[in-house]
Amino acid sequence: MKNFEYFNPTRIVxxxxxxxxxxxxxxxxxxxxxxxxxxxxxxxxxxxxxTDALSKHELFEFGGIEPxxxxxxxxxxxxxxxxxxxxxxxxxxxxxxxxxxxxxxxAALYQGEDPWDIVDQGLASKLKEALPFGTVLTLPATSSEMxxxxxxxxxEKCRKKSFASDLIYPKFSILDPTVTYSLxxxxxxxGLVDAYIxxxxxYLTYPVGATMxxxxxxxLLMTIHEIALSALEMDPPDYTARANYMWVCSNALNGLVxxxxxxxxxxxxxxxxxTVLYGLDHAESLAVVLPWLMWYKxxxxxxxxxxxxxxxxxxxxxxxxxxxxxxxxxxxxFFHSLGMPTTLTAYGLDPDKVAExxxxxxxxEKFTRGEHRDVTPAAAAEILRLxx
Amino acid sequence: MKNFEYFNPTRIVxxxxxxxxxxxxxxxxxxxxxxxxxxxxxxxxxxxxxTDALSKHELFEFGGIEPxxxxxxxxxxxxxxxxxxxxxxxxxxxxxxxxxxxxxxxAALYQGEDPWDIVDQGLASKLKEALPFGTVLTLPATSSEMxxxxxxxxxEKCRKKSFASDLIYPKFSILDPTVTYSLxxxxxxxGLVDAYIxxxxxYLTYPVGATMxxxxxxxLLMTIHEIALSALEMDPPDYTARANYMWVCSNALNGLVxxxxxxxxxxxxxxxxxTVLYGLDHAESLAVVLPWLMWYKxxxxxxxxxxxxxxxxxxxxxxxxxxxxxxxxxxxxFFHSLGMPTTLTAYGLDPDKVAExxxxxxxxEKFTRGEHRDVTPAAAAEILRLxx
Numbered sequence: 198m199k200n201f202e203y204f205n206p207t208r209i210v211x212x213x214x215x216x217x218x219x220x221x222x223x224x225x226x227x228x229x230x231x232x233x234x235x236x237x238x239x240x241x242x243x244x245x246x247x248t249d250a251l252s253k254h255e256l257f258e259f260g261g262i263e264p265x266x267x268x269x270x271x272x273x274x275x276x277x278x279x280x281x282x283x284x285x286x287x288x289x290x291x292x293x294x295x296x297x298x299x300x301x302x303x304a305a306l307y308q309g310e311d312p313w314d315i316v317d318q319g320l321a322s323k324l325k326e327a328l329p330f331g332t333v334l335t336l337p338a339t340s341s342e343m344x345x346x347x348x349x350x351x352x353e354k355c356r357k358k359s360f361a362s363d364l365i366y367p368k369f370s371i372l373d374p375t376v377t378y379s380l381x382x383x384x385x386x387x388g389l390v391d392a393y394i395x396x397x398x399x400y401l402t403y404p405v406g407a408t409m410x411x412x413x414x415x416x417l418l419m420t421i422h423e424i425a426l427s428a429l430e431m432d433p434p435d436y437t438a439r440a441n442y443m444w445v446c447s448n449a450l451n452g453l454v455x456x457x458x459x460x461x462x463x464x465x466x467x468x469x470x471x472t473v474l475y476g477l478d479h480a481e482s483l484a485v486v487l488p489w490l491m492w493y494k495x496x497x498x499x500x501x502x503x504x505x506x507x508x509x510x511x512x513x514x515x516x517x518x519x520x521x522x523x524x525x526x527x528x529x530x531f532f533h534s535l536g537m538p539t540t541l542t543a544y545g546l547d548p549d550k551v552a553e554x555x556x557x558x559x560x561x562e563k564f565t566r567g568e569h570r571d572v573t574p575a576a577a578a579e580i581l582r583l584x585x
Numbered sequence: 586m587k588n589f590e591y592f593n594p595t596r597i598v599x600x601x602x603x604x605x606x607x608x609x610x611x612x613x614x615x616x617x618x619x620x621x622x623x624x625x626x627x628x629x630x631x632x633x634x635x636t637d638a639l640s641k642h643e644l645f646e647f648g649g650i651e652p653x654x655x656x657x658x659x660x661x662x663x664x665x666x667x668x669x670x671x672x673x674x675x676x677x678x679x680x681x682x683x684x685x686x687x688x689x690x691x692a693a694l695y696q697g698e699d700p701w702d703i704v705d706q707g708l709a710s711k712l713k714e715a716l717p718f719g720t721v722l723t724l725p726a727t728s729s730e731m732x733x734x735x736x737x738x739x740x741e742k743c744r745k746k747s748f749a750s751d752l753i754y755p756k757f758s759i760l761d762p763t764v765t766y767s768l769x770x771x772x773x774x775x776g777l778v779d780a781y782i783x784x785x786x787x788y789l790t791y792p793v794g795a796t797m798x799x800x801x802x803x804x805l806l807m808t809i810h811e812i813a814l815s816a817l818e819m820d821p822p823d824y825t826a827r828a829n830y831m832w833v834c835s836n837a838l839n840g841l842v843x844x845x846x847x848x849x850x851x852x853x854x855x856x857x858x859x860t861v862l863y864g865l866d867h868a869e870s871l872a873v874v875l876p877w878l879m880w881y882k883x884x885x886x887x888x889x890x891x892x893x894x895x896x897x898x899x900x901x902x903x904x905x906x907x908x909x910x911x912x913x914x915x916x917x918x919f920f921h922s923l924g925m926p927t928t929l930t931a932y933g934l935d936p937d938k939v940a941e942x943x944x945x946x947x948x949x950e951k952f953t954r955g956e957h958r959d960v961t962p963a964a965a966a967e968i969l970r971l972x973x
Contacts, residue, residue, distance in 0.1 A: 198828040200600025205593070211845065212588025406825035408811050409833050412804035420797040437794035440586040440845075445797050457599065457828075 198407045201457040207343050208369040211444065213436070215373045216243070216333055219250035219287075222369050223331065227285040230278055231258045232298050234290045241379035243335055247289055257281055262290070266297030268313060268351040271304065275312070278305045278328070286328055288367075291336025299347035299365040302327040316349050321360035331369040335376050337443040338388035338480070340395065340450030342370035357469070372447065374439040382431055386535050387480035389428060389442060392449040393421050394483045398462050399455035401491070401501050402568035407458045411504070414454045418509045420445045425535055463566035464490055467577045470558050475546060484537050485544070488529045489583035493576070495521050497569060541584040548585045552578040586795045589845040595731045596757040599832065601824070603761050604631070604721055607638035607675075610757050611719065615673035618666055619646045620686050622678045629767035631723060635677055645669055650678070654685030656701060656739040659692065663700070666693045666716070674716055676755075679724025687735035687753040690715040704737050709748035719757040723764050725831040726776035726868070728783065728838030730758035745857070760835065762827040770819055774923050775868035777816060777830065780837040781809050782871045786850050787843035789879070789889050790956035795846045799892070802842045806897045808833050813923055851954035852878055855965045858946050863934060872925050873932070876917045877971040881964070883909050885957060929972040936973045940966040 210218050223229055229251060238244040248256065259274045277283070278301070288298035304312040306326045315321050334342045341347070345366050350357045377385065400414035420441055427438035448454070467490075468482035477485070495502060499517070506512040506524030510531075514520035529539045541548045559574035566572045572580075598606050611617055617639060626632040636644065647662045665671070666689070676686035692700040694714045703709050722730045729735065733754045738745045765773065788802035808829055815826035836842070855878075856870035865873070883890060887905070894900040894912030898919075902908035917927045929936045947962035954960045960968075 198600075198825060198832075200603060202596065202598050204596040208590065208592040210590050212586075215588060406828070408825075408829045409805070409808040409836070412808050412811075413801065416800035416804040417797070420800050423796050423800075437586060437796075440794070441796045444586075444845075448797070457832075 198405055198410075198457040199459075203452060203456050204363060205343065205366065205452055207367045207451075209343065209372060209447070210369060211372045212440075213373055213375050215371050216246040216376075217250050219247060219331075219333070219371065220253065222371075223251065223254060223285055223287065225253060228255045228281065228283050229257065229285045229287055230274070230281075230283040231256060231287045231289055232262060232274060232294055232301065233258070233260050233288075234262050234264075234294050236260060237379070238289055238335060241335075241376065243289060243333065243376055247287070247333060251287075257283060262294045262297045264293045265348075265350045265357065266293045266300070268300075268316075268349055269353065271297050271301050271349070272312065274301045275304045284328065286330035288330060288332040289335065291334070292339030292341045295332050295334075295339075295341040295367070296347040296349065298330055298332070299341070300349050300360075302330050302365060303362065313351060313354070316351075316358045316360050317354075317356065319360070321362040321365075324362065324364065327362070327364040329368050331371070332367045333371045333373075333376075334443070336380065336384060336388065337372075337377065337446035338391045340392075340447050342367060342372070343447045343451040357473075370447075372443050374436060374443045377439050377443060378434045382429055382536075383478075385429055385442065386537055387478055388446055389421055389425050389535060390480040390484055390532060390537050392446040393418060394464060394480075394487055395449040396454060397487065397505075398465060399458060399460050401498055401505060402459040402461050403498070404500050404504075405458055410454055410456060410458050415505075415508050417445055417449055417454065418505075422509070422531065425531075429535065459568040461566070461568045463572035463577070466564060466566040466572070467555070467559070467580065470555055470562070470564075471551075474554060474558060475544070475551070477544060481537070481544075484532050484539050485541050485584050486580060488525050488532075488539050489580045490572075491525050491528070492583055493580045494567070497571075539584075541581065548582050551584075552581040555581055586793055586798075586845040587847075591840060591844050592751065593731065593754065593840055595754045595839075597731065597760060597835070598757060599760045600828075601761055601763050603759050604634040604764075605638050607635060607719075607721070607759065608641065610759075611639065611642060611673055611675065613641060616643045616669065616671050617645065617673045617675055618662070618669075618671040619644060619675045619677055620650060620662060620682055620689065621646070621648050621676075622650050622652075622682050624648060625767070626677055626723060629723075629764065631677060631721065631764055635675070635721060639675075645671060650682045650685040652681045653736075653738045653745065654681050654688070656688075656704075656737055657741065659685050659689050659737070660700065662689045663692045672716065674718035676718060676720040677723065679722070680727030680729040683720050683722075683727075683729040683755070684735040684737065686718050686720070687729070688737050688748075690718050690753060691750065701739060701742070704739075704746045704748050705742075705744065707748070709750040709753075712750065712752065715750070715752040717756050719759070720755045721759045721761075721764075722831070724768060724772060724776065725760075725765065725834035726779045728780075728835050730755060730760070731835045731839040745861075758835075760831050762824060762831045765827050765831060766822045770817055770924075771866075773817055773830065774925055775866055776834055777809055777813050777923060778868040778872055778920060778925050780834040781806060782852060782868075782875055783837040784842060785875065785893075786853060787846060787848050789886055789893060790847040790849050791886070792888050792892075793846055798842055798844060798846050803893075803896050805833055805837055805842065806893075810897070810919065813919075817923065847956040849954070849956045851960035851965070854952060854954040854960070855943070855947070855968065858943055858950070858952075859939075862942060862946060863932070863939070865932060869925070869932075872920050872927050873929050873972050874968060876913050876920075876927050877968045878960075879913050879916070880971055881968045882955070885959075927972075929969065936970050940969040943969055
């Protein structure tokens with residue numbers, strides 16, 4: 198096991214009806230800005246629940262934070278905060294709204310000239326203050342509600358960058374599984390696959406004697422296998438499955454299972470570029486990469502592929518190579534059972550052409566990822582050629 | 586899954602050599618009081634490492650906190666704090682030193698007349714301030730280094746009571762697995778069994794659809810099975826096994842696996858009284874109760890006993906009753922493999938006599954425990970009669 202530091206001070210308030218607790222979670226004397234996205238919260242009743250709970254607070258609002266939250270949009274929220282002396286933020290939404298709120302929390306108190314430096318110049322980890330904020334999660338997938346990371350886009354500068362700081366852990370996050378009832382089935386599917394792959398990026402590398410972290414990762418993966426089909430039930434939705442779906446998503450990337458172990462993140466790196474170039478949803482982009490990355494890296498990931506296959510997927514065989522084949526097939530079959538394709542061809546894309554274009558794109562980004570830092574642009578192209 | 590609230594802000598600094606980080610974890614301007622126990626830290630080098638790391642801090646010390654930390658002793662530390670304007674505490678030790686420090690942290694800022702009221706009158710959860718403190722863990726077992734609970738004894742009033750408050754989460758805990766190298770084998774064995782039973786108290790009840798928490802509990806239990814014998818190696822000690830031992834103990838009772846599920850704690854309740862009356866070590870007292878409590882409650886715990894047996898102990902049988910028999914036998918065999926007895930008779934005690942005396946003791950305490958609150962003094966006596 199490697200040395201590590203673990204810290205996660207976010208308070209989780211979990212369960213049906215928990216949005217009402219907002220009134221006690223935010224100090225009554227606060228001037229609160231509620232940030233949200235495209236307005237789905239007005240249709241599904243969450244907006245009403247939040248405003249009811251905060252009826253005695255001084256409440257302002259800022260809607261319109263887009264998927265891949267945009268610097269220019271967020272700076273409008275910063276302006277509104279300064280004008281109205283806001284001192285507490287409340288993100289109501291999924292990963293994009295929460296990521297955007299994290300940037301706003303830092304930018305609102307930033308004294309320097311250009312707030313984009315917080316993201317671009319790595320200032321985030323050096324700053325000393327940010328506005329406090331909480332979240333009401335509406336789309337489980339990213340763990341942003343329980344971690345210290347954020348990804349912000351800047352269209353003008355053609356950049357999409359992540360930053361991290363202990364100041365941007367939410368003070369609290371409210372997780373009410375019933376708010377997921379109005380999600381389209383595709384978004385629940387995406388959330389399940391995203392969380393599953395978050396765990397694999399931290400688990401499927403090479404053994405370092407982290408027995409407990411391995412078992413914890415396997416616990417999350419097995420949970421997703423166990424509840425996924427029930428979580429996709431829409432009519433009526435299954436509360437217990439949705440509760441497990443919501444809680445497993447938060448735990449997949451809140452830091453714990455990644456402590457003291459090597460991490461990969463090549464699938465995410467390649468997937469991000471696929472989303473930019475071809476418009477696949479984030480989870481879709483991951484699912485067309487991961488099985489083929491496993492195939493391509495089967496020697497380097499040999500021991501963990503055997504462990505994963507045997508413990509999580511129940512795949513065993515006399516010969517290790519055969520067990521790895523069966524393991525990768527079983528993973529693909531699991532994604533297919535959720536209605537999630539695992540090939541570029543399923544989206545009408547030509548793997549050879551995608552590989553060529555992506556290699557150029559990743560070379561521009563000076564891309565290297567993977568637990569051995571050996572997933573180069575050329576390697577990514579090889580992986581994508583297999584995705585057929 | 587039941588509704589729940591989860592919060593755990595303790596920073597964990599984990600790994601060999603991590604005690605040196607103390608110098609950055611405690612503000613340099615602090616006046617620090619280091620609290621410890623009987624002096625074993627002077628023999629194993631931990632005292633030297635701590636004082637070296639804090640060589641530039643204003644450092645005071647208070648030794649002699651006993652196992653089952655005593656109110657009168659702790660009040661001497663409070664006096665020393667007030668005299669010397671101490672503003673940061675550092676517990677260096679195991680659960681007793683950390684529990685004691687938690688009380689001291691609250692009592693030092695308490696304005697009321699009698700600080701025992703913090704414990705006895707349930708004031709702890711209502712107080713608004715406590716001194717900040719960190720810990721250097723030397724004996725993994727209780728999770729006190731990563732939770733908000735404490736148990737304090739008051740010899741004069743013949744009481745031993747627990748209290749809890751979010752103010753007594755340690756600011757940080759340093760977990761260096763090499764500090765366990767000097768522990769007697771018996772203490773490592775006790776720690777493993779204590780952590781194992783902490784998990785079972787939160788797991789072995791009845792199903793509530795908490796798929797993820799079940800899997801997480803099983804992950805901790807399987808980790809202990811996997812590393813226990815290696816963790817007991819003394820010559821030389823096994824770093825990897827000790828690291829897993831240390832980290833699993835913290836995770837067994839830091840709150841996470843107990844979220845949203847019913848909890849039992851009858852074994853701990855009976856065990857505490859056994860320790861008081863017959864002097865068994867804490868873990869020893871648990872191990873002579875738990876297998877027989879499982880036996881006695883096999884109907885109420887039926888579904889979870891089957892799940893535990895199959896998933897954790899690999900015990901399966903055609904008939905459920907047979908599978909439960911095999912499961913309880915396998916648990917006892919596991920404890921025996923660590924050198925831990927599971928019967929009162931192994932300690933030369935007469936189960937019938939113990940049952941009779943304990944029933945009286947527990948009646949005096951108005952004892953009721955268990956996930957159905959049906960483990961009465963009479964039920965405890967029945968359980969103890971089986972322990973032969």
